[in-house]
Amino acid sequence: xxxxxGAGQDPYTWKNSAVLRNKLFITDDQELTDVERQVTQLAxxxxxxxxxxxxxxxxxHIHRQLFCELFEWAGQLRTIIISKGETNFGLPQGIDRxxxxxxxxxxxxxxxxxxxxxxxxxxxxxxxxxxxxCHPFRDGNGRAQRILFEHIALNAGYNLNFANTKVxxxxxxxxxxxxxxxxPMIEIMSRCIFDTDS
Numbered sequence: 448x449x450x451x452x453g454a455g456q457d458p459y460t461w462k463n464s465a466v467l468r469n470k471l472f473i474t475d476d477q478e479l480t481d482v483e484r485q486v487t488q489l490a491x492x493x494x495x496x497x498x499x500x501x502x503x504x505x506x507x508h509i510h511r512q513l514f515c516e517l518f519e520w521a522g523q524l525r526t527i528i529i530s531k532g533e534t535n536f537g538l539p540q541g542i543d544r545x546x547x548x549x550x551x552x553x554x555x556x557x558x559x560x561x562x563x564x565x566x567x568x569x570x571x572x573x574x575x576x577x578x579x580x581c582h583p584f585r586d587g588n589g590r591a592q593r594i595l596f597e598h599i600a601l602n603a604g605y606n607l608n609f610a611n612t613k614v615x616x617x618x619x620x621x622x623x624x625x626x627x628x629x630x631p632m633i634e635i636m637s638r639c640i641f642d643t644d645s
Contacts, residue, residue, distance in 0.1 A: 605640050
């Protein structure tokens with residue numbers, strides 16, 4: 448059975464289905480989507496901010512907290528190739544190495560601390576796009592990554608709030624980011640970044 452990413456036979460789904468195997472034994476895709484939204488919204492409120500180091504393990508911890516009630520593989524790196532439309536994400540065997548490279552650079556950039564707002568926005572957008580290309584999990588990458596970047600922003604003295612971002616703008620920015628055109632993501636970040644005292 449082909450999955451929603453177009454990856455062919457998917458070991459993460461129920462047999463002869465495109466629905467992800469889950470702890471609640473839900474077999475209807477829309478029902479799983481609805482339950483997943485409710486569960487992750489509650490779980491997100493319980494996630495506690497921790498400071499650096501920001502790394503792949505930190506990201507995996509966030510994903511595990513978001514999805515552990517639903518999926519056995521929550522927080523685990525995916526083992527299959529995934530894509531969305533014409534966008535291909537990193538190969539499974541390269542996820543660990545690629546993520547470590549990006550997080551090492553982030554650490555070398557002092558986790559974007561002490562940058563003025565324009566510099567911070569530019570750098571944050573670039574790092575967001577670079578890590579989005581990795582897409583380390585079978586599902587739920589966006590939700591986990593947004594929380595990760597909220598923590599990175601908070602550590603640097605900013606609040607990051609994606610609430611008013613339109614879906615088509617978000618998809619477009621991520622698509623352009625895959626080919627290192629960060630400007631659409633910079634434009635989104637510029638509307639989503641606020642000083643912590645504002």
